[in-house]
Amino acid sequence: MEEKADASESDAADPDPFPEPSRAPLGLIRRPSVPPPARKRYRRQPSFSLAGLAILVSSLIAATPVWAGALEQVRRTGRLLYGSDMEGGGPYAYPDPGSPRGVTGFEVELMRLLAGDLGAVPVFSQGQWDKLLQVLDSGRIDLVINGYEWTEPRARDYLATRPYYVYQLQVMVRRGSAVRCWADLKRPRPDGGRWTVGVLVGSAAETFARENGGSSVEVVRFDGATDAMTAVQNGQYDVTLQDLPAARFYAARFPGLESVGPPESHGYYVIFVRQQDAALRDALDKSLAGLIASGALRMLYERYGIWTEAQNELARFTGPIQPVASQQEPRGWPLVRHYGSRLLDAARVTVTLSVTSMPLAMVLGLFIAIGRLYGPTPVRILLSGYVELIRGTPLMLQLFVLFYLLKLPPWVAGIAGLAINYSAYEAEIYRAGLQAIPAGQMEAALALGMSRAMALRRVIVPQAVRIVIPPVTNDFIALFKDTSVCSVITLVELTKEYSILANSTGGAIEFALAAATLYMVMSVPLSWFSRWSERRLGISSAKGGAWA
Amino acid sequence: MIEVIDLVKRHGAVEVLRGVSLSIARGEVAAVIGPSGSGKSTFLRCLNGLERFQSGWVTIDGLRFGAGVHPVDWNRIHRAVCRRVGMVFQSFNLFPHRTALENVMEGPLFVLGLDRDLAEERARRLLDRVGLSDRLSALPRALSGGQQQRVAIARALAMEPQAILFDEPTSALDPRMTAEVLAVMTDLAGDGLTMVVVTHAMSFARRVAHTVHVFGDGRVIESGPPAQIFEEPHEEATRALLATVLAA
Numbered sequence: 001m002e003e004k005a006d007a008s009e010s011d012a013a014d015p016d017p018f019p020e021p022s023r024a025p026l027g028l029i030r031r032p033s034v035p036p037p038a039r040k041r042y043r044r045q046p047s048f049s050l051a052g053l054a055i056l057v058s059s060l061i062a063a064t065p066v067w068a069g070a071l072e073q074v075r076r077t078g079r080l081l082y083g084s085d086m087e088g089g090g091p092y093a094y095p096d097p098g099s100p101r102g103v104t105g106f107e108v109e110l111m112r113l114l115a116g117d118l119g120a121v122p123v124f125s126q127g128q129w130d131k132l133l134q135v136l137d138s139g140r141i142d143l144v145i146n147g148y149e150w151t152e153p154r155a156r157d158y159l160a161t162r163p164y165y166v167y168q169l170q171v172m173v174r175r176g177s178a179v180r181c182w183a184d185l186k187r188p189r190p191d192g193g194r195w196t197v198g199v200l201v202g203s204a205a206e207t208f209a210r211e212n213g214g215s216s217v218e219v220v221r222f223d224g225a226t227d228a229m230t231a232v233q234n235g236q237y238d239v240t241l242q243d244l245p246a247a248r249f250y251a252a253r254f255p256g257l258e259s260v261g262p263p264e265s266h267g268y269y270v271i272f273v274r275q276q277d278a279a280l281r282d283a284l285d286k287s288l289a290g291l292i293a294s295g296a297l298r299m300l301y302e303r304y305g306i307w308t309e310a311q312n313e314l315a316r317f318t319g320p321i322q323p324v325a326s327q328q329e330p331r332g333w334p335l336v337r338h339y340g341s342r343l344l345d346a347a348r349v350t351v352t353l354s355v356t357s358m359p360l361a362m363v364l365g366l367f368i369a370i371g372r373l374y375g376p377t378p379v380r381i382l383l384s385g386y387v388e389l390i391r392g393t394p395l396m397l398q399l400f401v402l403f404y405l406l407k408l409p410p411w412v413a414g415i416a417g418l419a420i421n422y423s424a425y426e427a428e429i430y431r432a433g434l435q436a437i438p439a440g441q442m443e444a445a446l447a448l449g450m451s452r453a454m455a456l457r458r459v460i461v462p463q464a465v466r467i468v469i470p471p472v473t474n475d476f477i478a479l480f481k482d483t484s485v486c487s488v489i490t491l492v493e494l495t496k497e498y499s500i501l502a503n504s505t506g507g508a509i510e511f512a513l514a515a516a517t518l519y520m521v522m523s524v525p526l527s528w529f530s531r532w533s534e535r536r537l538g539i540s541s542a543k544g545g546a547w548a
Numbered sequence: 549m550i551e552v553i554d555l556v557k558r559h560g561a562v563e564v565l566r567g568v569s570l571s572i573a574r575g576e577v578a579a580v581i582g583p584s585g586s587g588k589s590t591f592l593r594c595l596n597g598l599e600r601f602q603s604g605w606v607t608i609d610g611l612r613f614g615a616g617v618h619p620v621d622w623n624r625i626h627r628a629v630c631r632r633v634g635m636v637f638q639s640f641n642l643f644p645h646r647t648a649l650e651n652v653m654e655g656p657l658f659v660l661g662l663d664r665d666l667a668e669e670r671a672r673r674l675l676d677r678v679g680l681s682d683r684l685s686a687l688p689r690a691l692s693g694g695q696q697q698r699v700a701i702a703r704a705l706a707m708e709p710q711a712i713l714f715d716e717p718t719s720a721l722d723p724r725m726t727a728e729v730l731a732v733m734t735d736l737a738g739d740g741l742t743m744v745v746v747t748h749a750m751s752f753a754r755r756v757a758h759t760v761h762v763f764g765d766g767r768v769i770e771s772g773p774p775a776q777i778f779e780e781p782h783e784e785a786t787r788a789l790l791a792t793v794l795a796a
Contacts, residue, residue, distance in 0.1 A: 444643070448654065448655040449631040
């Protein structure tokens with residue numbers, strides 16, 4: 001420890017041992033002679049994520065009037081809180097196989113070293129990967145370390161440490177695939193279609209695939225890195241482009257995949273802290289420099305099998321990467337206008353998913369309800385089993401089954417998944433509606449000589465439908481928003497697109513408002529339609545009981 | 549026309565009908581009277597197969613069905629019986645989402661497969677006959693109870709049945725509306741329609757019925773022409789029933 005501290009001390013004293021890096025990454029390496037002054041005001045950027053209002057609330061509560069500085073607080077409490085995501089997180093941070101309640105990974109171990117230098121205990125804080133910076137804003141964690149690449153927009157809003165890993169991208173294909181390297185994708189696909197490339201949504205791989213894919217490549221965005229590997233191993237897609245550590249780590253778990261070609265691209269994993277926490281950043285830099293100089297970092301990476309020649313570059317860095325000041329992306333409403341078409345595209349996905357799946361769910365639900373009420377006993381048992389199974393399991397798992405096990409194409413899986421999931425709920429609504437029709441109605445129909453089926457069709461169902469309009473509309477609106485779960489099977493709808501834009505551009509509040517407005521614009525007409533049909537079918541004018 | 553032999557109906561352990569036998573001739577108006585819980589309504593519902601029974605036989609217009617019939621055949625027979633025999637309920641049971649005219653057209657259109665024009669023509673004629681030609685497009689909830697029951701009668705008539713079963717058709721109505729409905733029923737009786745009427749309206753039974761069947765405790769206690777039943781009943785139970793009903 002002593003030694004490392006010394007090393008970094010001397011490093012700091014000597015401003016620039018490598019004044020001209022042989023390879024200036026992104027052309028941005030600058031080392032300011034003095035650390036940039038910390039901003040006085042604590043800049044909060046609360047998350048307006050539709051899914052994460054809780055974060056907003058807690059951030060408001062957590063906001064303290066006087067900011068003491070994260071480093072000071074770490075020293076005082078002896079705890080260094082870092083944000084990371086265990087989900088599909090190998091080798092960065094993942095559930096410890098040795099102690100299933102614990103967490104391990106090269107970043108976890110790195111944090112142990114870094115926190116030790118600060119005289120603190122590292123505390124792992126689980127967050128959704130693409131929301132970690134928003135959690136950082138909320139003040140609940142001190143830093144984010146989770147394979148976050150240095151990017152221009154991030155560097156504008158947060159302070160980055162010097163890189164702790166030089167990442168590259170690895171092409172992974174199904175064993176025996178004709179694709180042997182990234183360049184192979186430039187050629188048109190033999191069947192005339194486009195190569196499908198699975199990437200982690202919002203990752204550097206996505207950006208790289210978009211910018212270097214050209215017209216022969218279709219980028220498919222996944223919520224988790226391993227999901228993309230599963231899909232490629234299944235043969236659903238051609239290629240997945242992965243950060244090299246993940247590719248190495250998961251190679252054993254995906255025997256059907258192989259890594260091909262030389263690593264592509266080049267970028268830096270850095271630790272992000274809040275703008276005003278320059279002191280913490282400097283302390284981390286010092287500590288990192290020590291680990292690099294002493295070879296401890298290399299040993300760690302070799303243990304995880306992720307050391308590459310490119311890592312030699314780490315030692316050449318002497319300070320944080322600074323953004324080029326002049327390049328200013330638009331902010332506020334111009335930002336929303338700029339990306340508006342993407343939001344609209346995503347809204348179209350949302351609408352398409354819901355208006356195709358809901359009618360299916362309603363029809364399916366009606367038959368299930370009729371079967372449960374009027375069918376023979378085996379059918380009743382079967383259908384109530386179906387309803388319990390579907391209601392009792394999360395939509396996301398059902399989508400996984402359809403997509404990864406049955407290997408349905410994403411749109412088919414998405415629509416079928418939503419339809420099946422909601423059919424169980426609709427069935428129960430219809431059952432209640434059907435049971436609300438007095439028994440005399442069925443008797444009157446039968447007494448007219450109708451068959452049971454005709455009595456249902458002509459007499460019972462038309463009345464039940466009127467009763468269930470309000471709850472079904474309710475479910476329609478709920479389904480509308482549940483389409484967001486389809487992002488786990490690569491369908492990027494409005495919520496996901498919001499999340500992507502908010503994270504890649506920093507316009508969290510603007511995009512949240514824009515997305516919320518779009519949702520409103522889409523769901524309000526639904527409510528109108530529902531009220532209109534209720535009036536038309538004459539429920540609201542009935543006084544004292546539906547048909548009194 | 550209607551012949552019932554030894555009908556037994558049980559709800560679990562409770563024996564509702566304990567061997568009912570009676571016959572009703574074509575064109576006959578039969579009134580079924582008796583205290584509440586004596587099995588009158590259940591009897592009526594067994595006649596058109598709305599309820600199954602445990603033993604005995606029912607023959608309607610040559611169609612014979614019994615307790616042992618297989619469920620699949622039962623449904624078929626039940627439908628065939630319902631095409632021959634209409635039913636009017638105590639609570640009307642009109643289809644609330646359809647107008648008076650549509651209620652009456654429903655059977656001819658969808659069960660008999662009649663042409664729409666023909667069905668509508670028939671429905672208009674029947675609604676006119678029950679005095680509702682001015683309420684054709686009213687929904688049931690806009691009609692009074694008496695009007696609803698008259699629509700229900702027209703609905704049953706639209707199937708051109710061999711007989712109509714009336715299940716306490718006026719029990720849910722006030723005296724004025726009762727009178728409206730009974731007037732229509734009297735009119736039908738005059739036309740020679742076979743009618744089985746479960747009723748508490750003794751004056752109607754006395755005036756219109758050809759035969760009165762007195763039910764008590766799941767059996768037919770006594771049957772006979774109204775004059776005999778009301779003036780000189782043979783059975784003590786009949787006397788007791790009439791005493792309470794007429795005193796009320």
